[in-house]
Amino acid sequence: MSQTRDLNEIGREGMAALRNGDPKTAREKFESIIAAGDRDADTWLAVALARHGMNDYVAAQQALDEVLRQSPKNIRALLLKGDCFMAQGDRRAAASFYNAVVKLVPDPDVFPPEIAKEIYRARAAIEVHQSNMMKHIEESLEKDGVPLSASSARFAESIDFLTEKTRRYVETPRAYYFPDMPPKEFYPRESFDWMDGLEAATGDIANELKAVMDQPSLFAPYIHQEGNRPIRHDHNMLNSNDWSAMFLWRDGVLNEAVAKSFPKTLEALSTVPMEEVPGRAPMVLFSRLAPGAHIEPHSGFLNSRLICHLPIIVPDDCWLRVGNDARQWERGKGWVFNDTIEHEAWNGSDEPRVVLIFSVWRPELTADERKYVASLLQSVDSFAG
Numbered sequence: 001m002s003q004t005r006d007l008n009e010i011g012r013e014g015m016a017a018l019r020n021g022d023p024k025t026a027r028e029k030f031e032s033i034i035a036a037g038d039r040d041a042d043t044w045l046a047v048a049l050a051r052h053g054m055n056d057y058v059a060a061q062q063a064l065d066e067v068l069r070q071s072p073k074n075i076r077a078l079l080l081k082g083d084c085f086m087a088q089g090d091r092r093a094a095a096s097f098y099n100a101v102v103k104l105v106p107d108p109d110v111f112p113p114e115i116a117k118e119i120y121r122a123r124a125a126i127e128v129h130q131s132n133m134m135k136h137i138e139e140s141l142e143k144d145g146v147p148l149s150a151s152s153a154r155f156a157e158s159i160d161f162l163t164e165k166t167r168r169y170v171e172t173p174r175a176y177y178f179p180d181m182p183p184k185e186f187y188p189r190e191s192f193d194w195m196d197g198l199e200a201a202t203g204d205i206a207n208e209l210k211a212v213m214d215q216p217s218l219f220a221p222y223i224h225q226e227g228n229r230p231i232r233h234d235h236n237m238l239n240s241n242d243w244s245a246m247f248l249w250r251d252g253v254l255n256e257a258v259a260k261s262f263p264k265t266l267e268a269l270s271t272v273p274m275e276e277v278p279g280r281a282p283m284v285l286f287s288r289l290a291p292g293a294h295i296e297p298h299s300g301f302l303n304s305r306l307i308c309h310l311p312i313i314v315p316d317d318c319w320l321r322v323g324n325d326a327r328q329w330e331r332g333k334g335w336v337f338n339d340t341i342e343h344e345a346w347n348g349s350d351e352p353r354v355v356l357i358f359s360v361w362r363p364e365l366t367a368d369e370r371k372y373v374a375s376l377l378q379s380v381d382s383f384a385g
Contacts (some may be wrong), residue, residue: 023053
Protein backbone atom coordinates (compact mmCIF):
# COMPACT_ATOMS: atom_id res chain seq x y z
CA MET A 1 0.00 0.00 0.00
CA SER A 2 2.89 2.33 0.82
CA GLN A 3 4.45 1.76 -2.61
CA THR A 4 1.06 2.40 -4.26
CA ARG A 5 0.70 5.68 -2.39
CA ASP A 6 4.24 6.63 -3.35
CA LEU A 7 3.61 5.86 -7.03
CA ASN A 8 0.36 7.82 -6.97
CA GLU A 9 2.19 10.80 -5.47
CA ILE A 10 4.93 10.52 -8.10
CA GLY A 11 2.26 10.41 -10.79
CA ARG A 12 0.63 13.58 -9.46
CA GLU A 13 4.05 15.29 -9.41
CA GLY A 14 4.65 14.18 -13.00
CA MET A 15 1.29 15.57 -14.19
CA ALA A 16 1.98 18.84 -12.38
CA ALA A 17 5.34 19.06 -14.15
CA LEU A 18 3.66 18.50 -17.52
CA ARG A 19 1.12 21.23 -16.81
CA ASN A 20 3.91 23.58 -15.76
CA GLY A 21 5.86 23.01 -18.98
CA ASP A 22 8.59 20.90 -17.41
CA PRO A 23 8.62 17.70 -19.52
CA LYS A 24 12.08 16.69 -18.28
CA THR A 25 10.92 16.35 -14.68
CA ALA A 26 7.66 14.73 -15.84
CA ARG A 27 9.62 12.17 -17.82
CA GLU A 28 11.78 11.28 -14.83
CA LYS A 29 8.69 10.84 -12.66
CA PHE A 30 6.74 8.69 -15.10
CA GLU A 31 9.70 6.55 -16.13
CA SER A 32 10.36 5.82 -12.45
CA ILE A 33 6.79 4.53 -12.20
CA ILE A 34 7.40 2.28 -15.22
CA ALA A 35 10.62 1.04 -13.62
CA ALA A 36 8.68 0.20 -10.47
CA GLY A 37 6.48 -2.12 -12.51
CA ASP A 38 3.37 0.00 -13.09
CA ARG A 39 3.14 -0.31 -16.88
CA ASP A 40 -0.51 0.26 -17.73
CA ALA A 41 -1.61 2.21 -20.80
CA ASP A 42 -2.19 5.47 -18.90
CA THR A 43 1.33 5.47 -17.49
CA TRP A 44 2.89 4.77 -20.88
CA LEU A 45 0.78 7.58 -22.37
CA ALA A 46 2.09 9.97 -19.72
CA VAL A 47 5.64 8.87 -20.55
CA ALA A 48 4.96 9.52 -24.24
CA LEU A 49 3.60 13.01 -23.52
CA ALA A 50 6.72 13.88 -21.52
CA ARG A 51 9.08 12.50 -24.16
CA HIS A 52 7.16 14.35 -26.88
CA GLY A 53 7.45 17.52 -24.85
CA MET A 54 11.25 17.06 -24.94
CA ASN A 55 11.14 16.56 -28.73
CA ASP A 56 12.35 12.98 -28.25
CA TYR A 57 9.92 11.67 -30.84
CA VAL A 58 11.44 8.22 -31.35
CA ALA A 59 11.28 7.47 -27.63
CA ALA A 60 7.76 8.91 -27.47
CA GLN A 61 6.69 6.55 -30.26
CA GLN A 62 8.13 3.58 -28.38
CA ALA A 63 5.97 4.50 -25.40
CA LEU A 64 2.95 4.99 -27.65
CA ASP A 65 3.46 1.53 -29.13
CA GLU A 66 3.04 0.17 -25.61
CA VAL A 67 -0.17 2.16 -25.18
CA LEU A 68 -1.59 0.93 -28.49
CA ARG A 69 -0.58 -2.64 -27.75
CA GLN A 70 -2.79 -2.52 -24.67
CA SER A 71 -5.45 -0.20 -26.11
CA PRO A 72 -5.45 -0.21 -29.97
CA LYS A 73 -8.22 2.40 -30.21
CA ASN A 74 -6.74 4.90 -27.76
CA ILE A 75 -7.57 8.24 -29.39
CA ARG A 76 -4.93 10.25 -27.51
CA ALA A 77 -2.19 7.77 -28.41
CA LEU A 78 -3.14 7.68 -32.08
CA LEU A 79 -3.19 11.47 -32.24
CA LEU A 80 0.15 11.80 -30.48
CA LYS A 81 1.78 9.19 -32.70
CA GLY A 82 0.60 11.16 -35.72
CA ASP A 83 2.10 14.28 -34.17
CA CYS A 84 5.42 12.49 -33.67
CA PHE A 85 5.59 11.48 -37.32
CA MET A 86 4.58 14.98 -38.40
CA ALA A 87 7.37 16.50 -36.28
CA GLN A 88 9.84 14.16 -38.00
CA GLY A 89 8.62 15.19 -41.46
CA ASP A 90 6.84 11.95 -42.33
CA ARG A 91 3.51 13.43 -43.38
CA ARG A 92 2.16 10.25 -44.94
CA ALA A 93 2.67 8.28 -41.74
CA ALA A 94 1.16 11.13 -39.71
CA ALA A 95 -1.89 11.26 -41.95
CA SER A 96 -2.43 7.51 -41.56
CA PHE A 97 -2.70 7.89 -37.77
CA TYR A 98 -4.88 11.00 -38.01
CA ASN A 99 -7.11 9.11 -40.44
CA ALA A 100 -7.42 6.23 -37.98
CA VAL A 101 -8.71 8.71 -35.40
CA VAL A 102 -11.23 10.27 -37.77
CA LYS A 103 -12.60 6.85 -38.72
CA LEU A 104 -12.95 5.91 -35.07
CA VAL A 105 -14.71 9.18 -34.21
CA PRO A 106 -17.28 10.28 -36.83
CA ASP A 107 -18.60 12.91 -34.38
CA PRO A 108 -15.80 14.63 -32.40
CA ASP A 109 -18.30 16.54 -30.27
CA VAL A 110 -19.09 13.41 -28.24
CA PHE A 111 -15.68 13.94 -26.57
CA PRO A 112 -14.71 16.66 -24.08
CA PRO A 113 -13.91 19.98 -25.82
CA GLU A 114 -10.13 19.64 -25.44
CA ILE A 115 -10.14 16.22 -27.15
CA ALA A 116 -12.69 17.28 -29.79
CA LYS A 117 -10.41 20.18 -30.70
CA GLU A 118 -7.54 17.77 -31.31
CA ILE A 119 -9.72 15.51 -33.47
CA TYR A 120 -10.81 18.47 -35.57
CA ARG A 121 -7.12 19.35 -35.90
CA ALA A 122 -6.49 15.83 -37.22
CA ARG A 123 -9.31 16.29 -39.73
CA ALA A 124 -7.79 19.53 -40.96
CA ALA A 125 -4.38 17.87 -41.31
CA ILE A 126 -5.92 15.08 -43.40
CA GLU A 127 -7.59 17.62 -45.69
CA VAL A 128 -4.24 19.35 -46.25
CA HIS A 129 -2.59 15.97 -46.89
CA GLN A 130 -5.26 14.97 -49.41
CA SER A 131 -4.99 18.33 -51.17
CA ASN A 132 -1.21 18.02 -51.42
CA MET A 133 -1.47 14.43 -52.64
CA MET A 134 -4.00 15.44 -55.29
CA LYS A 135 -1.74 18.24 -56.50
CA HIS A 136 1.19 15.83 -56.72
CA ILE A 137 -0.89 13.26 -58.65
CA GLU A 138 -2.07 15.87 -61.15
CA GLU A 139 1.48 17.12 -61.72
CA SER A 140 2.81 13.57 -62.12
CA LEU A 141 0.10 12.60 -64.61
CA GLU A 142 0.75 15.78 -66.58
CA LYS A 143 4.48 14.99 -66.66
CA ASP A 144 3.74 11.46 -67.92
CA GLY A 145 1.60 12.84 -70.75
CA VAL A 146 -1.73 11.61 -69.32
CA PRO A 147 -3.32 14.78 -67.89
CA LEU A 148 -6.27 14.28 -65.59
CA SER A 149 -8.29 16.81 -67.58
CA ALA A 150 -8.24 14.41 -70.55
CA SER A 151 -9.11 11.27 -68.59
CA SER A 152 -12.41 9.46 -68.30
CA ALA A 153 -14.92 10.34 -65.60
CA ARG A 154 -14.53 6.98 -63.92
CA PHE A 155 -10.73 7.30 -63.83
CA ALA A 156 -11.14 10.69 -62.13
CA GLU A 157 -13.56 9.05 -59.69
CA SER A 158 -11.01 6.34 -58.95
CA ILE A 159 -8.56 9.03 -57.84
CA ASP A 160 -11.19 10.49 -55.51
CA PHE A 161 -11.48 7.04 -53.91
CA LEU A 162 -7.70 6.65 -53.74
CA THR A 163 -7.20 9.99 -52.02
CA GLU A 164 -10.27 9.37 -49.81
CA LYS A 165 -11.92 12.52 -51.08
CA THR A 166 -15.00 10.35 -51.45
CA ARG A 167 -16.13 7.01 -50.05
CA ARG A 168 -16.93 3.95 -52.11
CA TYR A 169 -20.58 3.16 -51.49
CA VAL A 170 -22.04 -0.20 -52.41
CA GLU A 171 -25.58 -1.46 -52.70
CA THR A 172 -26.93 -2.68 -49.37
CA PRO A 173 -30.54 -3.73 -49.96
CA ARG A 174 -32.24 -4.78 -46.75
CA ALA A 175 -34.31 -7.57 -48.31
CA TYR A 176 -33.38 -8.69 -51.82
CA TYR A 177 -30.12 -8.43 -53.74
CA PHE A 178 -29.89 -9.06 -57.49
CA PRO A 179 -26.18 -9.59 -58.31
CA ASP A 180 -23.94 -7.94 -60.90
CA MET A 181 -25.69 -4.57 -60.90
CA PRO A 182 -23.64 -1.38 -61.32
CA PRO A 183 -23.51 0.57 -58.04
CA LYS A 184 -24.68 3.83 -59.60
CA GLU A 185 -26.01 6.50 -57.28
CA PHE A 186 -28.00 8.74 -59.65
CA TYR A 187 -28.79 7.51 -63.17
CA PRO A 188 -28.33 9.83 -66.17
CA ARG A 189 -31.59 11.64 -66.76
CA GLU A 190 -31.32 11.15 -70.53
CA SER A 191 -31.60 7.41 -70.01
CA PHE A 192 -35.34 7.81 -69.38
CA ASP A 193 -37.22 9.22 -72.36
CA TRP A 194 -40.50 9.42 -70.42
CA MET A 195 -39.08 12.02 -68.01
CA ASP A 196 -39.73 14.97 -70.36
CA GLY A 197 -43.47 14.35 -70.45
CA LEU A 198 -43.68 13.85 -66.71
CA GLU A 199 -41.77 17.04 -65.97
CA ALA A 200 -44.02 18.95 -68.36
CA ALA A 201 -47.00 17.96 -66.22
CA THR A 202 -45.51 19.44 -63.03
CA GLY A 203 -47.90 22.42 -63.03
CA ASP A 204 -50.98 20.21 -63.36
CA ILE A 205 -49.72 17.84 -60.66
CA ALA A 206 -48.99 20.77 -58.33
CA ASN A 207 -52.50 22.19 -58.82
CA GLU A 208 -54.10 18.86 -57.98
CA LEU A 209 -51.89 18.48 -54.93
CA LYS A 210 -52.60 21.99 -53.62
CA ALA A 211 -56.33 21.32 -53.88
CA VAL A 212 -56.08 18.63 -51.19
CA MET A 213 -53.17 19.93 -49.10
CA ASP A 214 -55.62 21.39 -46.57
CA GLN A 215 -56.73 17.82 -45.73
CA PRO A 216 -53.90 16.70 -43.42
CA SER A 217 -55.64 13.37 -42.77
CA LEU A 218 -54.63 12.27 -46.27
CA PHE A 219 -50.99 12.18 -45.16
CA ALA A 220 -49.81 9.54 -42.67
CA PRO A 221 -46.35 8.76 -41.23
CA TYR A 222 -44.25 7.04 -43.88
CA ILE A 223 -42.43 4.91 -41.30
CA HIS A 224 -45.06 3.49 -38.99
CA GLN A 225 -45.38 0.76 -36.42
CA GLU A 226 -47.03 -2.47 -37.57
CA GLY A 227 -48.64 -4.72 -34.98
CA ASN A 228 -47.22 -7.95 -36.41
CA ARG A 229 -43.65 -6.75 -36.82
CA PRO A 230 -40.94 -5.59 -34.35
CA ILE A 231 -40.82 -1.86 -33.69
CA ARG A 232 -38.07 -0.14 -35.70
CA HIS A 233 -36.40 1.77 -32.92
CA ASP A 234 -33.45 2.40 -35.27
CA HIS A 235 -35.38 4.90 -37.42
CA ASN A 236 -35.66 8.54 -36.34
CA MET A 237 -38.93 8.99 -38.25
CA LEU A 238 -40.93 6.14 -36.70
CA ASN A 239 -44.61 7.20 -36.43
CA SER A 240 -43.57 10.79 -37.16
CA ASN A 241 -45.54 13.24 -39.26
CA ASP A 242 -42.26 14.97 -40.06
CA TRP A 243 -42.02 12.44 -42.91
CA SER A 244 -45.46 11.58 -44.16
CA ALA A 245 -46.96 10.17 -47.33
CA MET A 246 -50.13 10.19 -49.39
CA PHE A 247 -50.34 7.12 -51.67
CA LEU A 248 -51.90 7.04 -55.13
CA TRP A 249 -50.78 3.44 -55.63
CA ARG A 250 -49.82 1.22 -52.72
CA ASP A 251 -48.79 -2.42 -52.82
CA GLY A 252 -49.86 -2.60 -56.45
CA VAL A 253 -53.38 -1.33 -55.75
CA LEU A 254 -54.81 2.01 -56.87
CA ASN A 255 -56.06 4.10 -53.93
CA GLU A 256 -59.37 5.09 -55.48
CA ALA A 257 -60.29 7.52 -52.67
CA VAL A 258 -57.16 9.60 -53.32
CA ALA A 259 -56.69 8.93 -57.04
CA LYS A 260 -59.98 10.58 -57.97
CA SER A 261 -58.41 13.92 -57.07
CA PHE A 262 -55.40 13.33 -59.34
CA PRO A 263 -56.60 12.53 -62.87
CA LYS A 264 -53.91 14.60 -64.61
CA THR A 265 -51.22 13.15 -62.35
CA LEU A 266 -52.27 9.61 -63.23
CA GLU A 267 -52.41 10.53 -66.91
CA ALA A 268 -48.85 11.85 -66.77
CA LEU A 269 -47.69 8.70 -64.99
CA SER A 270 -49.35 6.43 -67.56
CA THR A 271 -46.30 6.77 -69.84
CA VAL A 272 -43.89 5.63 -67.13
CA PRO A 273 -42.76 1.96 -67.25
CA MET A 274 -43.56 1.29 -63.61
CA GLU A 275 -42.22 -1.58 -61.60
CA GLU A 276 -45.04 -4.10 -61.45
CA VAL A 277 -45.23 -6.80 -58.80
CA PRO A 278 -48.72 -7.89 -57.74
CA GLY A 279 -49.13 -7.17 -54.06
CA ARG A 280 -46.13 -4.80 -54.04
CA ALA A 281 -45.95 -2.43 -56.98
CA PRO A 282 -46.74 -0.01 -58.59
CA MET A 283 -45.90 2.26 -55.72
CA VAL A 284 -46.71 5.97 -56.18
CA LEU A 285 -46.89 8.55 -53.41
CA PHE A 286 -46.48 12.16 -52.48
CA SER A 287 -43.74 12.38 -49.84
CA ARG A 288 -43.99 15.32 -47.45
CA LEU A 289 -40.97 16.40 -45.39
CA ALA A 290 -41.71 18.90 -42.64
CA PRO A 291 -39.73 22.12 -42.12
CA GLY A 292 -36.39 21.43 -40.48
CA ALA A 293 -36.77 17.65 -40.76
CA HIS A 294 -33.86 15.29 -41.46
CA ILE A 295 -34.24 11.72 -42.67
CA GLU A 296 -31.16 9.95 -41.35
CA PRO A 297 -28.93 7.74 -43.55
CA HIS A 298 -30.66 4.51 -44.59
CA SER A 299 -31.00 2.14 -47.54
CA GLY A 300 -33.93 0.57 -49.39
CA PHE A 301 -35.17 -2.99 -49.64
CA LEU A 302 -34.65 -4.11 -53.26
CA ASN A 303 -31.93 -3.38 -55.82
CA SER A 304 -34.11 -4.69 -58.66
CA ARG A 305 -35.80 -1.30 -58.89
CA LEU A 306 -34.91 2.40 -58.96
CA ILE A 307 -36.64 5.26 -57.17
CA CYS A 308 -37.83 8.30 -59.11
CA HIS A 309 -38.49 11.80 -57.72
CA LEU A 310 -40.44 14.62 -59.30
CA PRO A 311 -40.20 17.66 -57.01
CA ILE A 312 -43.55 19.45 -56.74
CA ILE A 313 -43.38 21.81 -53.75
CA VAL A 314 -39.74 22.58 -53.06
CA PRO A 315 -38.55 25.55 -50.99
CA ASP A 316 -34.87 26.47 -50.84
CA ASP A 317 -32.34 24.39 -48.91
CA CYS A 318 -33.90 20.97 -49.48
CA TRP A 319 -31.39 18.22 -50.24
CA LEU A 320 -30.99 14.54 -51.01
CA ARG A 321 -27.66 12.76 -50.64
CA VAL A 322 -27.15 9.38 -52.29
CA GLY A 323 -23.71 7.98 -51.55
CA ASN A 324 -21.22 10.76 -52.35
CA ASP A 325 -23.64 12.79 -54.47
CA ALA A 326 -25.71 15.47 -52.69
CA ARG A 327 -28.26 17.37 -54.79
CA GLN A 328 -30.79 20.10 -54.16
CA TRP A 329 -34.34 19.47 -55.34
CA GLU A 330 -35.66 21.85 -57.99
CA ARG A 331 -39.34 22.07 -58.81
CA GLY A 332 -40.24 20.10 -61.93
CA LYS A 333 -36.77 18.56 -62.41
CA GLY A 334 -36.91 14.81 -61.93
CA TRP A 335 -34.18 12.34 -61.11
CA VAL A 336 -33.75 8.58 -60.78
CA PHE A 337 -31.55 6.99 -58.12
CA ASN A 338 -30.62 3.72 -56.46
CA ASP A 339 -32.09 3.75 -52.95
CA THR A 340 -30.09 0.67 -51.87
CA ILE A 341 -27.06 2.96 -51.68
CA GLU A 342 -27.00 4.84 -48.39
CA HIS A 343 -29.01 8.05 -48.67
CA GLU A 344 -30.48 10.79 -46.50
CA ALA A 345 -32.61 13.91 -46.92
CA TRP A 346 -32.96 17.35 -45.34
CA ASN A 347 -35.50 20.13 -45.39
CA GLY A 348 -33.52 23.14 -44.20
CA SER A 349 -36.36 25.57 -44.89
CA ASP A 350 -39.34 26.72 -42.83
CA GLU A 351 -41.87 25.30 -45.31
CA PRO A 352 -42.91 21.74 -46.20
CA ARG A 353 -41.28 19.93 -49.12
CA VAL A 354 -43.39 17.58 -51.26
CA VAL A 355 -42.01 15.23 -53.89
CA LEU A 356 -43.86 12.74 -56.13
CA ILE A 357 -42.15 9.35 -55.72
CA PHE A 358 -42.52 6.14 -57.72
CA SER A 359 -40.43 3.13 -58.69
CA VAL A 360 -39.32 1.66 -62.01
CA TRP A 361 -37.46 -1.51 -62.93
CA ARG A 362 -33.69 -1.39 -63.13
CA PRO A 363 -32.87 -0.93 -66.82
CA GLU A 364 -30.16 -3.61 -66.53
CA LEU A 365 -32.80 -6.30 -65.95
CA THR A 366 -34.03 -8.15 -69.02
CA ALA A 367 -37.75 -8.59 -69.60
CA ASP A 368 -37.48 -12.23 -68.50
CA GLU A 369 -35.54 -11.29 -65.35
CA ARG A 370 -38.27 -8.83 -64.41
CA LYS A 371 -40.83 -11.60 -64.65
CA TYR A 372 -38.65 -13.88 -62.55
CA VAL A 373 -38.13 -11.24 -59.88
CA ALA A 374 -41.84 -10.42 -59.75
CA SER A 375 -42.71 -14.10 -59.40
CA LEU A 376 -40.05 -14.60 -56.73
CA LEU A 377 -41.30 -11.69 -54.63
CA GLN A 378 -44.87 -12.93 -54.87
CA SER A 379 -43.77 -16.36 -53.69
CA VAL A 380 -42.02 -14.76 -50.73
CA ASP A 381 -45.19 -12.83 -49.85
CA SER A 382 -47.34 -15.98 -50.07
CA PHE A 383 -45.11 -17.95 -47.69
CA ALA A 384 -46.94 -18.44 -44.38
CA GLY A 385 -44.01 -19.80 -42.38
